[in-house]
Amino acid sequence: MSNVTSAKPVVLIAEELSPATVDALGPDFEIRHCDGANRDELLSAIADVDAILIRSATKVDAEAIAAANKLKVVARAGVGLDNVDVPAATKAGVMVVNAPTSNIVTAAELACGLLISTARHIPAANAALKNGEWKRSKYTGVELAEKTLGVVGLGRIGVLVAQRMSAFGMKVVAYDPYIQAARAAQMGVKLLSLDELLEVADFITVHLPKTPETVGLIGDEALHKVKPTVRIVNAARGGIVDEEALAAALKEGRVAGAGLDVFVKEPCTDSPLFAFDNVVATPHLGASTDEAQEKAGISVARSVRLALAGELVPDA
Numbered sequence: 134m135s136n137v138t139s140a141k142p143v144v145l146i147a148e149e150l151s152p153a154t155v156d157a158l159g160p161d162f163e164i165r166h167c168d169g170a171n172r173d174e175l176l177s178a179i180a181d182v183d184a185i186l187i188r189s190a191t192k193v194d195a196e197a198i199a200a201a202n203k204l205k206v207v208a209r210a211g212v213g214l215d216n217v218d219v220p221a222a223t224k225a226g227v228m229v230v231n232a233p234t235s236n237i238v239t240a241a242e243l244a245c246g247l248l249i250s251t252a253r254h255i256p257a258a259n260a261a262l263k264n265g266e267w268k269r270s271k272y273t274g275v276e277l278a279e280k281t282l283g284v285v286g287l288g289r290i291g292v293l294v295a296q297r298m299s300a301f302g303m304k305v306v307a308y309d310p311y312i313q314a315a316r317a318a319q320m321g322v323k324l325l326s327l328d329e330l331l332e333v334a335d336f337i338t339v340h341l342p343k344t345p346e347t348v349g350l351i352g353d354e355a356l357h358k359v360k361p362t363v364r365i366v367n368a369a370r371g372g373i374v375d376e377e378a379l380a381a382a383l384k385e386g387r388v389a390g391a392g393l394d395v396f397v398k399e400p401c402t403d404s405p406l407f408a409f410d411n412v413v414a415t416p417h418l419g420a421s422t423d424e425a426q427e428k429a430g431i432s433v434a435r436s437v438r439l440a441l442a443g444e445l446v447p448d449a
């Protein structure tokens with residue numbers, strides 16, 4: 134990090150972003166880098182910057198905002214804003230922008246991949262085969278066609294997953310109290326209560342924001358209501374599916390499999406869930422494609438340019 138005083142506004146890039154981000158910012162800014170996941174580094178680096186660009190590993194909380202003496206914009210190159218204290222930023226006069234549509238196709242595609250992987254044991258069979266084991270009956274799976282997919286959170290990503298999995302012949306139901314039944318019906322999706330969804334779903338995929346209401350929504354109580362053959366995917370946020378409750382349900386045979394891209398504590402390299410052969414886990418890869426990263430980077434770079442020029446930042 135450079136401490137040289139600059140006439141140009143300073144943009145701090147606190148996580149690895151697509152090179153397109155810096156290109157889209159252009160020559161009018163001094164660009165600095167830091168490791169936003171390293172708390173001390175972040176608190177020191179944020180002190181004298183005008184904008185900070187982050188993904189999900191950097192916590193821009195009240196403490197970080199208080200440490201920032203001239204911050205004007207927090208730009209989240211992605212969807213979730215759960216790692217930003219938006220009320221604290223607003224109180225401090227700091228604008229928060231994100232790129233809400235940049236990675237939705239990419240995230241939906243990963244969720245579909247996890248659904249298929251849990252149905253057909255692709256990762257476990259791959260690992261076994263490369264370990265010299267040709268085990269066909271052990272990895273017998275289940276078909277997706279004619280099965281019921283329960284989408285919890287029928288927002289941008291939930292809709293894309295519903296559309297894609299419908300193409301596999303799945304019947305799609307959803308729980309989302311903020312969506313009109315008529316709108317869901319237009320997409321061929323039947324809205325249910327959460328309890329009804331838990332009872333009928335053969336597969337459940339979670340696409341909720343992380344809020345006090347959604348943390349633990351798929352917890353012990355919910356996991357006692359599901360079919361024992363259910364496969365559950367969480368590519369939204371860690372903790373919406375309670376990790377301890379899920380491990381207990383897998384151990385007791387109350388859930389047949391899970392696909393997890395997100396964890397309560399990240400990075401997560403050691404979890405009781407990793408001991409289960411029927412758990413497919415990825416390291417928060419939902420947004421990690423070249424295309425999504427490029428779109429997110431360009432989108433937030435444009436927002437930062439507009440915000441620092443004092444112009445209106447349109448909804449992305």
Ligand code: NAD
Pocket residue numbers: 211212213214233236237240285286287288289290291308309310311312340341342343346347368369370394395417418419420421
């Ligand atoms: P969205 O805001 O478009 O959709 C969320 C939906 O959840 C909305 O329809 C809303 O009505 C519904 N909802 C909100 N609170 C609810 C509640 N208490 N009960 C039931 N439904 C509720 O969001 P999105 O773009 O679809 O993103 C969904 C999630 O995916 C977010 O948590 C986001 O951070 C996450 N995400 C993860 C990755 C990844 O890398 N794994 C990538 C992109 C997004």
Ligand code: MLT
Pocket residue numbers: 188189210211212213214236419420
């Ligand atoms: C998001 O909310 O956009 C995702 O968590 C992806 C990310 O930014 O890493």
